[in-house]
Amino acid sequence: MRLFFAASALGLLAAAPAPAPSKDQTPTDIVNAAPVAAWRAIPADDLMLIDFEGGGQAIVQLAPDFAPVHVANIRAFARGGYWTGATVYRVQDNYVTQWGTNDDKKGFPAGVVAKPPREYERPVRGLAPVSLPYPDSYAARVGYWHGWPLAWDPRRGMANLTHCYGMVGVGRDLYPDTGAAGELYTVIGQATRQLDRNIALAGRVVEGMTLLSALPRGTEALGMYKEGTVARRIVRVRLASELPTHERPSFEYLDERSPSFAAYVAKRANRKDAFYEVPIGGVDLCNAPVPVRRTPAQAAR
Amino acid sequence: MRLFFAASALGLLAAAPAPAPSKDQTPTDIVNAAPVAAWRAIPADDLMLIDFEGGGQAIVQLAPDFAPVHVANIRAFARGGYWTGATVYRVQDNYVTQWGTNDDKKGFPAGVVAKPPREYERPVRGLAPVSLPYPDSYAARVGYWHGWPLAWDPRRGMANLTHCYGMVGVGRDLYPDTGAAGELYTVIGQATRQLDRNIALAGRVVEGMTLLSALPRGTEALGMYKEGTVARRIVRVRLASELPTHERPSFEYLDERSPSFAAYVAKRANRKDAFYEVPIGGVDLCNAPVPVRRTPAQAAR
Structure with a gap:
């Protein structure tokens, strides 16, 4: 099997077999047919809910395995109400949407580490990621680990999250600043992989992405909005773990070690359903x- | 020089030397410093102006070298007023924005070939494209030719335009339909390279992209707008060549065989300006x- 040699070499393929994909199946069909055993729950403490004025909500999954101090800061900012009244203030076409207070002088809530370490990469040792068997333009190896897109360099022994569409990073000024995580951005166009290993990625948008991607582009340098322009204002930010259990949103990701995931990626690389000729x-x-x-129970509501 | 071995092997590097890029230069700095000799004019007959209700204008450069019959159709649709009153009717997040009449029964103007040939690729022979020296996830070779992003397979001897952000393609139904070019789309997210060689690319947006990328996403299947929703309506479409000479927009592209272009790509791959650490x-x-x-004379207006 050409796909996912790392997984098969390590004997990690899940026991429950996925149905063999037919020629006409789409990647979405394969995902929808994946057995319950192929899905992994996302912890409630890793889900951040951003409520916007007017009713929209974006949900971000945090990545404590990659940027633990920045993620701890994000949780402290959320619990401390730091973002109430904050806004989206930068939307640069084919690049990023950025939000926060955009205010250097606003005091941080208790527990925020003002100058976090440089969490741009981590040792790959112990991760055993599943490889994507196609060449990458930026890194020696790319693939997936615990539901995250990953790049790594076996020679250097280091791994990093990658700047794919919807990934969430921490705005910063110039080195040695890494950003405290009061200002966040998400990728809204072609993957900005040149930022990999240059800035802390701390999560990804798992719901409500269009609240951030479909905004008017900023007219000032770097896509900044003209002062006084507010396309979207944040009314509150909470962690799912702060909500009563029955009100918590509940998400899961398709395990990269499952046969369904392997079939999904193979189909992304080799579409044969009706529309495709080649x-x-x-x-x-x-x-x-x-x-x-969303976990199926919530999606059915 | 590691960059652009195809160009240097063929002795195509332009005579006028570009200034050596300094560590702090950005890719944009390099482009801005490129000498006049590094730029190539885009013919007025290859520029299509789409005027939207309310005043916005998007400009598309057509690609007659790759999809000659589809491009001839586009010109005939424009000259015949086919798109007056047409709308943007599909905006699928991280995928495409599509516009046209969305009306199978509307008659075509004179000169339109109802069933164009399958212009999804063409022989690479005679093109001598400049190679990008980094691995590509989809094609044996990628690079540039006459200002277009290109993929090619030396073994098969075929080349195709690639589905990058802002590229314009021709909507179609199932095979053997290729689309007459009355319905067009542009890529608004991560490059949809799975569509390469499966659909006719006929151009790219060179100005006004945000009029198509920053729209509300459609709420129906495939990002279609709910019937009756009009986010943007087309009032007229013209070719620049139809305008009086002094009113024509005038564009140019950076020649991929120029030292400035090589320096630009090298800098995209190796950012060293202040923000970047790695x-x-x-x-x-x-x-x-x-x-x-825009040609500098027009940009200065």
């Missing part, structure tokens, strides 16, 4: 995003 | 788009 024979990491969904 | 060491085709601009 399976293109490859896919890049950011064009084969890990499927994430 | 040059990432690579870039994908769609993240190193060919610089296109």
Whole structure:
């Protein structure tokens, strides 16, 4: 099996077999047919709910395994009410949407580490990621680990999250500043992989992405909004773990070690369903995003 | 020089030397410093102006070298007033924005070929494209030719335009339909390279992209707008060549065989300006788009 040699070499393929994909299946069909055993729950403490004025809500999954101090800061900012009244103030076409207070002088809530360490990469040792078997333009190896898109360099022994569509990073000024995480951004166009290993990625948008991607582009330098322009204002930010259990949103991701995931990526690389005449024979990491969904019980509500 | 071995092997590097890029230069700095000799004019007959209700204008550069019959159709649709009153009717997040009449029964203007040939790729022979020296996830080789992003397979001897951000393609139904070009789309997220060689690309947006990318996403299947929703209506479409000479928009692209272009791509792959700590060491085709601009005389107006 050409796909996911790392997984098969390590004997990690899940026991429950997925149905063999038929020619006409789409990647979405494969995801929808994945057995319950192929899905992994996302902890409630890793889900951040951003409520916007007017009723929209974006939900971000945090990545404590990659940027633990920045993620701890994000939780402290959320619990401390730091973002109430904050706004989206930068939307640069084919690049990023950025939000926060945009105010250097606003005091941080208790528990925020003002100058976090440089959490741009971490040792790959112990992760055993699943490889994507197609060439990448930026890194020696790319693939997935615990539902995250990952790049790594076996020679250096280091791994990093990658700047794919919807990934959430921490705005910063110039080195040695890494950003405290009061200002966050998400990728809204072609993957900005040149930022990999240069800035802390701390999560990804798992619901409500269009509240951030479909905004008017800023007219000032770097896509900043003209002063006084507010396209979207934040009314509150909470962690799912702060809500009563029955009110918590509940999400899961498709395990990269499952046969369903392997079939999904193979199909992303080789579309044969009705529309396609020529399976293109490859896919890049950011064009084969890990499927994430509401748990079926919530989706059915 | 590691960059652009195809160009240097063929002795195509332009005679006028570009200034050596300094550590602090950004890719944009390099483009702005490129000498006049590095720019190539885009013919007025290849520029299509789409005027939207309310005053916005998007400008598309057509690609007659790749989809000659589809491009001839586009010109006939424009000259015949086919798109007056047409709308944007599909905006699928991280995928495409599509516009046209969305009406199978509307008669075509004179000169339109109802069933164009399958212009999804063409022989690479005679093109001598400049290679991008980084791996691509989809194609054996990628690079640039006459200002266009290109993929090719030396073994098969075929080349195709690639689905990068802002590229314009021809909507179609199922095979053997190729679309007559009455319905067009542009890529608004991560490059949809799985569509390469499966659909006719006929151009790219060179100005006014945000009029198509920043729209509300459609709420129906495939990002279709709910019937009756009109986010943007077209009032007229013209070719620049139909305008009096002094009213024509005038664009140029940075020649991929110029030292400035080589320096631009090298810098996209190895950012060293103030913000960056680690040059990432690579870039994908769609993240190193060919610089296109208004000719300086027009930009200064």
